[in-house]
Amino acid sequence: MATLLYRIGRFAFGRRGVVASAWFVLLAVLAAVLLTLGSAPTSSVTIPGTESQRALEALAREFPQASGASGTVVVRAPEGQTVVAPTSKAVLDDVVARAAKVPGVVAALGPLETKAISQDGRFGLVTVQFDKTADELTPEQRSAYEALGDGAPAGWAVAAGGEPLLATPEIGSTEGIGVLVALVVLVITFGSLVAAGMTMVNALIGVGVGMIGLLIVGHAVELSSVTPVLALMLGLAVGIDYSLFITSRYRHNLALGLDRQDSAGRAVGTAGTAVVFAGLTVIIALAGLSVVGIPFLTAMGLAAAGTVLVAVLVAVTLLPALLGFAGDRVLSRRQRRADRDEPGTDLDEASGNRGFAWGRFTVRHRIPVLLAGIVVLGAVAVPVADMRLALPDDGTAPVTSSKRVAYDLISEGFGEGFNGRLVMVVHGDSQPQVQQATAGAAKAATGLGDVLAVAPGQTSADGRTTILAVIPKSGPTAEATFDLVRDLRSALAVTAGATGAEISVTGVTAVGVDVSDKLAAALPVYLLVVVGLGFVLLMLMFRSLLVPLKATLGFLLTVGAAFGATVAIFQWGWLSSLVGLDTAGPLVSFLPILLIGILFGLAMDYEVFLVSRMREDFVHGDTAREAVVAGVGHGARVVVAAALIMMSVFAGFVLVDDPIIKSMGFALAFGVAVDAFVVRLSLVPAVMSFLGDKAWWLPRWLDRALPNVDIEGENLRATGEPAELAAR
Numbered sequence: 122m123a124t125l126l127y128r129i130g131r132f133a134f135g136r137r138g139v140v141a142s143a144w145f146v147l148l149a150v151l152a153a154v155l156l157t158l159g160s161a162p163t164s165s166v167t168i169p170g171t172e173s174q175r176a177l178e179a180l181a182r183e184f185p186q187a188s189g190a191s192g193t194v195v196v197r198a199p200e201g202q203t204v205v206a207p208t209s210k211a212v213l214d215d216v217v218a219r220a221a222k223v224p225g226v227v228a229a230l231g232p233l234e235t236k237a238i239s240q241d242g243r244f245g246l247v248t249v250q251f252d253k254t255a256d257e258l259t260p261e262q263r264s265a266y267e268a269l270g271d272g273a274p275a276g277w278a279v280a281a282g283g284e285p286l287l288a289t290p291e292i293g294s295t296e297g298i299g300v301l302v303a304l305v306v307l308v309i310t311f312g313s314l315v316a317a318g319m320t321m322v323n324a325l326i327g328v329g330v331g332m333i334g335l336l337i338v339g340h341a342v343e344l345s346s347v348t349p350v351l352a353l354m355l356g357l358a359v360g361i362d363y364s365l366f367i368t369s370r371y372r373h374n375l376a377l378g379l380d381r382q383d384s385a386g387r388a389v390g391t392a393g394t395a396v397v398f399a400g401l402t403v404i405i406a407l408a409g410l411s412v413v414g415i416p417f418l419t420a421m422g423l424a425a426a427g428t429v430l431v432a433v434l435v436a437v438t439l440l441p442a443l444l445g446f447a448g449d450r451v452l453s454r455r456q457r458r459a460d461r462d463e464p465g466t467d468l469d470e471a472s473g474n475r476g477f478a479w480g481r482f483t484v485r486h487r488i489p490v491l492l493a494g495i496v497v498l499g500a501v502a503v504p505v506a507d508m509r510l511a512l513p514d515d516g517t518a519p520v521t522s523s524k525r526v527a528y529d530l531i532s533e534g535f536g537e538g539f540n541g542r543l544v545m546v547v548h549g550d551s552q553p554q555v556q557q558a559t560a561g562a563a564k565a566a567t568g569l570g571d572v573l574a575v576a577p578g579q580t581s582a583d584g585r586t587t588i589l590a591v592i593p594k595s596g597p598t599a600e601a602t603f604d605l606v607r608d609l610r611s612a613l614a615v616t617a618g619a620t621g622a623e624i625s626v627t628g629v630t631a632v633g634v635d636v637s638d639k640l641a642a643a644l645p646v647y648l649l650v651v652v653g654l655g656f657v658l659l660m661l662m663f664r665s666l667l668v669p670l671k672a673t674l675g676f677l678l679t680v681g682a683a684f685g686a687t688v689a690i691f692q693w694g695w696l697s698s699l700v701g702l703d704t705a706g707p708l709v710s711f712l713p714i715l716l717i718g719i720l721f722g723l724a725m726d727y728e729v730f731l732v733s734r735m736r737e738d739f740v741h742g743d744t745a746r747e748a749v750v751a752g753v754g755h756g757a758r759v760v761v762a763a764a765l766i767m768m769s770v771f772a773g774f775v776l777v778d779d780p781i782i783k784s785m786g787f788a789l790a791f792g793v794a795v796d797a798f799v800v801r802l803s804l805v806p807a808v809m810s811f812l813g814d815k816a817w818w819l820p821r822w823l824d825r826a827l828p829n830v831d832i833e834g835e836n837l838r839a840t841g842e843p844a845e846l847a848a849r
Contacts, residue, residue: 122397123390130389130441134382137445144326144439151333158340171635172610176546176627179586189227190255192283194220194247194269195530196232199276203242204232212274213245220249223265227252244534255284267523282515282527299773303361303766310365310762311372312453319443319451320368324360327435331356331428338424345417348424350774350782354789355719356428358770359403359726362763363396363436366730369759371444372452381448385441391737393437398662399729400433402655403722409651410718413643415636418711422718429722476757480750480806487807494804495678498795502681504688510640511598511707512633514540517780520703532596538573541597541630543606545589545613549622552584558622559587565612566591571605597630598707606634636710644714651721652676659725661827663736665817671808672728675800679724680717682799683792687712691784700775700787709781712788720792723767727801730763731756735809736817745813753806764797 133140196216198204204213213231220229232238232245239245249266251258266281273279300321307317335344335352370392374384407429410422444451483490516537518525531539545562549555563575566589576590591609595601610626617624652673659669687708689695694705735752743751771793774786809816819827 122394126393126397126437127386127390129437130393131382131386133389133438133441134385134445137442140438140442141446144330144435148326148330148333151330151337155333155337158337171632171639172625173627173631173635176544176625176631179546179548179625189225189251189253190258190284192249192251192266192281193527193531194249194279194281195527195534196245196247197278197530197534198243198245200243202276204238204245205242212277213247216247216269216279220247220266220269223249223262223269225251225253225258225262226266239534241534244530246531246535249281249283270523270526278526278530280523280527280530282524282531297773298776299770300357302769302773303357306762306765306769307361307365310758311368311451313451315447315450316368316372316452319447320364320440321361323364323435323440323443324357324432326439327360327432328353328356328428330435331431334431335424335427342420343416344420344424347781348417348421351421351715351785352424352428354771354774354786355403355407355425356432358723358767359400359429360432360435361766361770362726363400363432364440365763365766366396366759367392367436367440368444368451371441373755375449375452381445385444389437389441391733395729395733396436397433398658399726400429402658402725402729403429403719405654405658406651406718406722406725409647409654410714412647412650413640413714415639415643415711418715421715425719477750477754479757479802480753483753483803483806484746484749484810487810490803490807494799494807498678498682498799501795502678502685504685504693505681507692508684508688508713509598509600509692509707510633510637510710510713511603512629512636513706513709513780514597514629516540516596516598517702517704517706519778522778525703536573536592536594537596537599538593538602541593541602541628543591543593543609543626543628543631545591545609546625546627547578547587547589547622548624549585549620554620554622555580555585555587558616558620558624559589561616561620562613562624563589565616566609569605569608569612571595571601572609591626593630598633602630603634606631633710640710640714644717647714648717651718655721655725659728660819662729663732663817664819664824664827664829666819667812667816668732671805671812671816672725672732675728675796675804676721676724678804679792679796679800680720682795683716683720683788684713686791687716687784687788690787691780700783701778702780702783706780708784712781712784715785716788716792719789720796723789723793724796724800727760727764727797728805730760731801731805732809739817745816746810749806749809752809753802757802760797760802764793767793 194216196204196213198206198209198212202209213233217229217231220226226249228248228250230248232247235246235248237246237248251262268281270280304317304321307320308314311317311320332349332353335349338344339349367388371384371388374387375381379387404426407422407426411419413419515524515528516532518528520526528540531537545566547555547558547562549558559578563578566572566575571594573592573594576592578587578589580587593599593602593605595605606626613624613626616622656669656673659672660666663669690697690700690705691702692705692708694702697703697705731752734756735748738751739745739748768790771786771790774782775790777783777786
């Protein structure tokens, strides 16, 4: 592997014009194709094989007129007045008329027609039906619908909410802040604007190619609105980190006195090998989401894996080409002076690099370091025991948004359960059978404790399908409502068995229950596949059994702490104002499995960056203790910079209003901080010093069976020529 990448690095450096032009042409062609095709549509979240999804599909068949997005406009009369008073008719008629004129609306019914009026008569609901699903609505349609709440008469409150406002998360200036912070970190790390700018440009080109390619694929494959966000988040983070790692090794090689082309070849051959394997662990973790069997998660994982793959390819091909253009300007002024005065000096150690001091400290005080790290991370992980999962509702939206105002008005006038209405779908072979089953279903639902009311049913034209609305007493993400879904399904199973009809329950809360149950069932399989493949990859890379085991156990500490902090802030509401969260609530259902996959890949990145240097120095003659100190000394600056960059990129997404993206950004930023600074830079050297030479133990039979990928560059001689090339 090292020899192959060495050749690629030398070729790209020597043919830098051709290589750089090829990437820029590819970027331009993809951009032209995307401009021709236009923006890709997004798809709604579907969970095949679940009861709620089957019910939704039945509704689309039997009630095609109601298959589009359905919105609710809440109207509240001034205090002391009611919506049924004759003086209120003009206001209601105006709201209904304006709603009917929104592009794509096929029907708008006022509260007097639907009888959707609160007990005190002060609140009314206007039902708005669109001809397309929520993910098919344009931004202009959403804006026009949301504007229905503007210009209400004095004392009146009008707010639009519901499905039509499930818009695509906006990505803009907030993420740019993270990129700017990352650029500052690069400048401080390298001490060179050229090195920092070149590294950033290289990463941005990779992100551009990956994202544009993904958006083009979106015209042929259904992607959810969150998919491009995740791909951008990871593409930026790993793209910058991988370029940083190779550039750092290139600068180190130059400082040792190697010529530029050989420095580039050796940097790609050694650090590039680590980048390839680090990228593979991330790709395996993301592609492993396919085992869950949920299409939108599969698409998210494969899309993000694709951007990571592009980041790896750009790092080992385009980066050495750009290094060729940069010349000595990639070095800081201090390094250029040292190169003239004392060529061949290891500047990392000669300059009193604090990484060496930290490495010696962790080795010398390994017991206190281990105890402190484990105790602190264990304490942070305590809230995990109280973690609750659900699909997000409008109750966690920003307090000033139209959908949040509508949610609060409905809760005030009708009760919070009206925001999470359940739908019972009764389907049978004949009209009498359906009528009997419908009566039994309504009776069974009414008898449950958390049911506030069961609305009268609506029957299809052929009389074979009826839908009934069940109004819970509690909110859509409340634990009581989740229990209600399960109790209701159990009760309806008895009715279905007695009548022979098919009865199913759907709705946002029911979908949330199904998602949580399906993810819980898939999580053990996912962990086995991802962690198992990652273990094998690390074993192949480091030719050790204990190093992969240590890396995996460290990951468990990382993910536990990340979940604990996320629960404390986003579910319990601790310090929620610091992340701009208006209302705390359950975490989104797919966050745990997604976070596990991403953090596993990123944690292995730092493991590879740090331990690969330990392995390299150990193979080249250092003692185990010296190799640990040298690995931390040479790798600490890069790992710290890489972690700060990833944290900056992920933290930029915390500033997004969407609570899903916000929680993902925080969990990833916090997880990276814990993994880099506590696990990899503190616990790993402490454990490695305990293990000593045994850290690199591998049974002989397994050593012979495994291919030699030469991550440490053993085949690269001090002259810079691979052994097989020197023999020619």
